[in-house]
Amino acid sequence: MVRIVITDCDHDTIEPEQLAAAEAGIDLVRADSADEDAVIEAAAGADGLIVQYAPITAAVLDALPGLKVVSRYGVGVDTIDVDAAHARGVLVCNVPDYGSEDVSDHAIALALSLLRGIPRLDRRMRQGSYDVAAVKPLHRFRGRTFGVVGLGRIGRATARKARALGFEVVAHDPVVEEVPASLRGTELLSFEDILGRADVLSLHVPLTPATRHLLNSGTLSRMRPDSVVVNTGRGGVVDTEALADAIERGGILGAALDVVENEPLPPSHRLFGLSNVVLTPHTGWYSEESFTELKRRAAENAIAGSLGRTPRDVVPAAAPRT
Structure with a gap:
């Protein structure tokens, strides 16, 4: 069964992600990973990752050879080594326009x-x-x-x-x-x-x-x-x-x-x-509508990549880190 791991998430619910995964017949697991070792342990055997703040480095990517896609909650991808991911054939996705x-x-x-x-x-x-x-x-x-x-x-x-x-x-x-x-x-x-x-x-x-x-x-x-x-x-x-x-x-x-x-x-x-x-405390992105859209689209990107499809929002290797 295709498996996607949410490496870390401080949201009070993952219901939109769970609904999207259930519709696609995908196993979705939520972890609480703050560093490379924790990500590697939680994501062993994963086809896809959904990431908030956890570091996705070259070392993490090397330890997860079956990984197909890393999807981030948000616009910026500064915690993900995008070039290393692309060099290993791993797609990196974000949600550039949700907010x-x-x-x-x-x-x-x-x-x-x-x-x-x-x-x-x-x-x-x-x-x-x-x-x-x-x-x-x-x-x-x-x-x-x-x-x-x-x-x-x-x-x-x-x-x-x-x-x-x-x-x-x-x-x-x-x-x-x-x-x-x-x-x-x-x-x-x-x-x-x-x-x-x-x-x-x-x-x-x-x-x-x-x-x-x-x-x-x-x-x-x-x-x-x-x-x-x-x-x-x-x-x-x-x-x-x-x-x-x-x-x-x-x-x-x-x-x-x-x-x-x-x-x-x-x-x-x-x-x-x-x-x-x-x-204000970095809340400009937030509305109930944007919150739901962010979570749903991050999950959809991860699902598409895990199934070998082209996700909606793929970050190119040369994209500037924001």
């Missing part, structure tokens, strides 16, 4: 919450204050500039939603030469130009050597003092300490972050003490 609407919704929600001063107003109201002094000046969205860095699925969805709210949208993506028809009228800018022009700078790029600390003390210094940063992509794209420095000295107005470099953010971190910072 596009949800993450872009979250980016917009964070931006609007910050621009309207909602967290600060809420805190002051709980303290008995019923005035707007703490958040002055606020400005309407129409006529303000929303900058999107990265025009992948999530960046395009964020740009579309920002335009619907009345923002002027500008974008930067080094590999995009022309904006898609759905965003016609959006101006493509250099990174330097978007830094100086955006009232909101929303980041939607993968984490690569080229994008690590894309926002650092130097680039942050080129932003306007009334601008804000929104990051729902990868924490390492922003130098956390440089960002906190910029906010504290008034170099930028504030930030709204769903991701940071080192998660979880320590409770003592100074970002928690800044009133013009909005933080």
